[in-house]
Amino acid sequence: MTSSILHRIPIQPPIAREAKGIYITLEDGNVFIDACGGALVTAVGHCHPTVIRAIEEQIGKLTFLWSMSVSNSPAEELAKLLVEDSDGAFNAATFYNGGSESVEAAMKVTKQYFFQKNEPQRVKFIARERSYHGDTISTLSLTGGNPYTAPFNDLYDKEHFHRVSAVYPFRNAAKAGGDAAYVASLIRELDDKFQELGPDTVCAFIAEPIAGAGLGIVKAPDGYFEGVRKICDKYGALLIYDEVLCGQGRLGTTHAWQSLGGKDRAVRPDLQTIGKCLGGGYAPIAALLFSQKVSDGIKINGNWLRHGHTYSNHILSCTAALAVQRLIKSENLLENVNAIGPYIEKKLKLSLKDSDLAPFVADIRGGGTLWGIEFSLEFVGKIAGFFPIFCYQENLLAVAVPGTPPNDDLSFSGIGDYTSIAPPFNVSKEEVDMIIEKFSRALRNTLKSLQLL
Numbered sequence: 025m026t027s028s029i030l031h032r033i034p035i036q037p038p039i040a041r042e043a044k045g046i047y048i049t050l051e052d053g054n055v056f057i058d059a060c061g062g063a064l065v066t067a068v069g070h071c072h073p074t075v076i077r078a079i080e081e082q083i084g085k086l087t088f089l090w091s092m093s094v095s096n097s098p099a100e101e102l103a104k105l106l107v108e109d110s111d112g113a114f115n116a117a118t119f120y121n122g123g124s125e126s127v128e129a130a131m132k133v134t135k136q137y138f139f140q141k142n143e144p145q146r147v148k149f150i151a152r153e154r155s156y157h158g159d160t161i162s163t164l165s166l167t168g169g170n171p172y173t174a175p176f177n178d179l180y181d182k183e184h185f186h187r188v189s190a191v192y193p194f195r196n197a198a199k200a201g202g203d204a205a206y207v208a209s210l211i212r213e214l215d216d217k218f219q220e221l222g223p224d225t226v227c228a229f230i231a232e233p234i235a236g237a238g239l240g241i242v243k244a245p246d247g248y249f250e251g252v253r254k255i256c257d258k259y260g261a262l263l264i265y266d267e268v269l270c271g272q273g274r275l276g277t278t279h280a281w282q283s284l285g286g287k288d289r290a291v292r293p294d295l296q297t298i299g300k301c302l303g304g305g306y307a308p309i310a311a312l313l314f315s316q317k318v319s320d321g322i323k324i325n326g327n328w329l330r331h332g333h334t335y336s337n338h339i340l341s342c343t344a345a346l347a348v349q350r351l352i353k354s355e356n357l358l359e360n361v362n363a364i365g366p367y368i369e370k371k372l373k374l375s376l377k378d379s380d381l382a383p384f385v386a387d388i389r390g391g392g393t394l395w396g397i398e399f400s401l402e403f404v405g406k407i408a409g410f411f412p413i414f415c416y417q418e419n420l421l422a423v424a425v426p427g428t429p430p431n432d433d434l435s436f437s438g439i440g441d442y443t444s445i446a447p448p449f450n451v452s453k454e455e456v457d458m459i460i461e462k463f464s465r466a467l468r469n470t471l472k473s474l475q476l477l
């Protein structure tokens with residue numbers, strides 16, 4: 025039980041022996057279903073033979089090089105693939121060990137870009153409330169912490185990191201007078217924030233195109249990111265998208281922002297992170313993607329990126345990610361993501377909304393293989409703690425997050441407890457049926473144990 029201090033649920037979690045696709049076999053032979061790819065990671069399922077073969081071949085040849093002195097072909101090929109797939113949005117990529125590191129890299133690159141542009145006074149970042157950008161001190165400073173990070177509150181940097189409202193249309197758009205009026209008020213708030221901070225002191229605005237861990241899979245209404253892009257351009261700040269959770273195909277397009285209905289050029293970022301579905305869980309890896317503007321700005325006068333870790337561009341991680349990305353292409357998995365998305369939605373609605381569970385389920389939202397389920401605000405804080413335990417009883421692995429009641433001053437509308445479903449891109453309809461059946465039964469048992477049903 026040496027690692028039990030890591031676990032967030034009040035029972036000792038089962039220990040896994042092996043896994044294949046969405047199935048995880050425990051040490052005692054019991055088989056569990058992985059409903060959301062761990063932390064929404066496994067893009068091609070567990071232990072796909074093509075990816076395993078690629079890693080095995082690489083391990084036999086070369087396992088480590090320090091990327092500051094010599095490059096490796098998996099990293100070069102992966103960067104090339106990502107750039108080629110970006111339809112001109114990006115022209116370079118660097119690789120890190122996880123999402124938080126890639127967000128840190130985005131922040132440092134931003135600062136270096138303005139330093140070399142002779143605008144060293146640009147030192148402030150603007151993020152959104154209830155976003156999630158990582159678990160290190162500076163990424164938490166960016167997001168203002170979350171319900172789990174109270175012990176570290178004193179360490180956050182409040183001078184350089186600032187926030188505007190969360191984008192949460194479900195409970196706010198109607199109140200604001202509809203989507204268009206809601207978007208207009210959010211863009212006005214961002215403009216006001218630049219003015220308040222001093223427009224030439226802001227270096228970047230950072231946002232998740234689909235808000236993930238902090239809000240439970242929330243899309244911004246049409247027009248929001250076009251508005252954000254215009255404000256960043258108006259004040260000369262960079263626009264950073266954090267697609268660690270929502271990117272690399274989860275939504276059925278390579279980049280999540282491409283699924284937002286905007287015209288590509290009007291919403292393109294200057295920098296972008298990607299993470300979970302890049303390596304699909306086969307190795308720790310995340311990336312930072314650079315637009316031409318930023319990479320040119322960094323490379324002027326013989327300069328180079330002043331940022332790197334011992335394991336940046338790690339050859340085994342890049343090998344694994346390259347194999348995952350090639351597999352997504354060779355098996356046309358984005359087609360399956362696009363086809364299965366509406367099926368998941370239909371099945372979720374049938375099981376959770378057209379049933380006795382309806383009073384407990386406030387919203388079902390998402391797309392592709394990324395779905396959020398928000399429980400009713402009335403039961404906030406009650407469901408999230410127990411639901412994963414009842415999922416265990418169904419041999420289903422799922423995560424749930426406690427919501428937040430409305431603020432006293434109503435500056436935040438409140439959000440019910442939420443959970444997500446994020447199966448791999450190659451999930452079948454039969455597997456979706458099985459996941460949703462177990463999910464509904466676990467919810468029903470949770471509610472019964474709380475004497476709510």
Ligand code: PMP
Nearest residue numbers: 122123124156157158266268269
């Ligand atoms: N950004 C986003 C949008 C994320 O969802 C996460 C992880 N959930 C991170 C950054 C941090 O990634 P990691 O946990 O790999 O450090």
